[in-house]
Amino acid sequence: MRKLVAFCAAALVCGAMMTGCEYDDGDLWNKVGELDSRVDGLEKTVGKTNSDLEALRLLVEAMQGSVTITAVESGEDGYTIRFSDGTSATISDGRDGANAPALSVKMDTDGVWYWTLDGEFITADGRKLRVEGEKGEDGAPGAPGSDAVAPQVRIDAATKMWEISTDGGHSWTSTGVVAEGSNGESLFAGVDAESDADWVIFTLADGTELRVARTAAFDFVIEGASGVSYFRFGAERDYRVTTTGVAEYSISKPDGWRASCADGVLTVTAPAAENVWAETSGEIVVHATSRTGSCKIIRMGVEALPYELRILTFEDEDYKGNGNMLGNADWSSLVDEKQYGGPLLYPTDEELYRWDDENNTFLASEFCNNYGDYQFWGKGLAISDYVERNLSNGDFNHQLAVYYKDPATGFGGCGGSKNFCVHNGYNDDADATDGLPYLYFMDGEARVIDHLYVTNTTYVLNSIKVGNGFSEPFAKGDLYKLIVIGMDENGAEAGRKEVVLAKDDDYALESWEKVDLSSFGKVLMVYFNLSSTDVGDYGMNTPAYFAFDDVAVRFE
Incomplete structure (x- = not known):
């Protein structure tokens, strides 16, 4: 259409020029301009x-x-x-x-x-x-x-x-x-x-x-109910509930369970052991609706057991101790401000980094201090919340970071939680426990550690996937594994578990994997060792790290 306008305008101008030099073509160009504007408008x-x-x-x-x-x-x-x-x-x-x-x-x-x-x-x-x-x-395309x-x-x-x-x-x-x-x-x-x-x-x-x-604040949060909540048969437990913009809600539950919510508290009761018709596991499901009709489904896994299962989560809301080594009632303050060279893991005074889960699982640990200088390089277990998805940053300056990142929360812990624990250290003798990092029950009572979750750190993954100045990328036949050793109250070995963390050139653990330790029976402590096929003149080339979270302990 623009070409047509331009052609007509040119023709009119040429015609005007042939009639004489006195012709005023201003009117014509005004009309052309109006027509061009009209085309633009259309x-x-x-x-x-x-x-x-x-x-x-x-x-x-x-x-x-x-x-x-x-x-x-x-x-x-x-x-x-x-x-x-x-x-x-x-x-x-x-x-x-x-x-x-x-x-x-x-x-x-x-x-x-x-x-x-x-x-x-x-x-x-x-x-x-x-x-x-x-x-x-099920949301598939229609006919x-x-x-x-x-x-x-x-x-x-x-x-x-x-x-x-x-x-x-x-x-x-x-x-x-x-x-x-x-x-x-x-x-x-x-x-x-x-x-x-x-x-x-x-x-x-x-x-x-x-x-x-409109998008409005709308939420129904069951505090302390991430993952699966374990109940002893017949036990009742209260969870604080925070709601925002909720108009109404309904609750469903497994057969034999009871669940009700009132005054900001969700009360859940597990079935009795004698109720053979009850479901021992399932989900408490809350269907919440906002004032504008938006819906949310909140799921809480539950399982009834013949014992109580307490979980060491390293999350602040689950902290039940009387104060950590810094005097704070949380876990997050034990995360050092730097992954390497920070004041907690590399102190200038003789302060041994330590932590405990008093009044919950009663598990505890402190640095091994193998070199007598109270530093993390002397082997130990450090609380962390660091996440690093860039393998090129997989070095000792990022030694506390896990590669896993939850897509919903952005955190690196198991189930999308924030905090976890990072292990550093190994012994060349896979059968020995000398100088290894460990967990123990601070009250001196042996218990069954039911399970925990483990994953690789970014430092380890960079070493086995890319390689560094000390190691080559893993190839066929290479193996990196975790060895968990349980010790009973008499100091005798109660059991041993091996977990493959990386193998050959096509497998490396990048998510959280459950490790069952219940076969150990009651233990007073567990040691962690690491072994790799990649060794050199000075020992293992693969960085001696892994991360663990959500340690479950049985209380009978």
């Missing part, structure tokens, strides 16, 4: 209309799904709507140069929204055009022809009529609406983001009102 109108149609589709899908509006931003040409799933839509506040066809949406008697033109449903191949896609079972389709519009250059396409622009049908007039209207008559705290209200040009929920 092109902008087509773009805005198609953008509004897509915005309208997104708004309807948001109403029917779980997507909410996080922000409504007002600009010179309209509004930008931002959704909770990260998408956005632009709504114009008018048309420059053309009246758009009266496109809108309407819900039919089947509860489905369809596209309309002049108040009538738009059809294609005998079917009304859906605004929202139909879902099959053929049930997908949502946003119509497209354009202006025919010859007829100046608006045309509409319902098949992605393959074919076009005239709407009978002439694209004329200088003050066209938007598909939207108004956007109200102020009057209601829970909803944004959109009014279409034909008076149809759409209400889309």
Whole structure:
């Protein structure tokens, strides 16, 4: 169209020049400018209309799904709507140069929204055009022809009529609406983001009102219920519950269990051992609904056992001691400010790094101090919350970092928790326990350590995957393993467990793996050793590190 305008203008100018030098062509160029502006306006109108149609589709899908509006931003040409799933839509506040066809949406008697033109449903191949896609079972796509389709519009250059396409622009049908007039209207008559705290209200040009929920603070948190909660048969336990923006909720439970919530406390009771019909494990499931209809499902794993199972999680909310070595009632203060050279793990005074889980599992540990200087290089178990996903940073300066990173929390601990423990040290003799880091029961009572979870550190993974100045990447036949040795209350070996942490050139543990230690029976302490096939003149080349978390202890 621009080429046509330019050609006509050139022809008129040439004609004017041939009639004489006195001709004033200013009027002509003004008309050409007006025509060019008119063309620009028509092109902008087509773009805005198609953008509004897509915005309208997104708004309807948001109403029917779980997507909410996080922000409504007002600009010179309209509004930008931002959704909770990260998408956005632009709504114009008018048309420059053309009246758009009266496109809108309407819900039919089947509860489905369809596209309309002049108040009538738009059809294609005998079917009304859906605004929202139909879902099959379990969220699968619906039947053929049930997908949502946003119509497209354009202006025919010859007829100046608006045309509409319902098949992605393959074919076009005239709407009978002439694209004329200088003050066209938007598909939207108004956007109200102020009057209601829970909803944004959109009014279409034909008076149809759409209400889309705002993103609001909405949560139902069961404190201290991450992973599986273990109960002794018949035991009852209370969990503090924090709710935000919850309108109502319901609770389901395994057969034989009881669960109720009142005054911010969830009370869970395990079935009695005599109840042979009860389920010994399952999930407490909370279905919570917000004021705007958003839903959340909160799951809490539970298991009933003939004994109590206490977990050493290294999380602050689970701390039950009387104060750590720093005098603080938490675990996080034991995470050194630097991974190497920090004041806790490398003190300048004679302060031995130590920790305990008093009043819970009663497990404890302190640095081995093999070199008499109280430093971490003398072997020990250090509390950490460091995560490092860049293998090129896998060195001694990042010795406390795990490679695992939970996609939901961003933390590195087991189950997405924050804190864990990092082991450093080994003995060349796999059968010896001399100088090895260890766990022991601080109250002197032997107990069954049911299990714990282990994973590799980034330092180790870089060594076996990439190699460093001391080691080559693992190849066929290479092996890196953890050796756990249990000692009973008489000082005799109660059991031994080996865990492969890396093997050959195609396996290295990068997630948390459960290690069952119950076969040891009752132990007073456990030692940790590490062994690698990659050895040199000065011993093992593979860094002698691994991480552990969620140590479970049986109390009978």
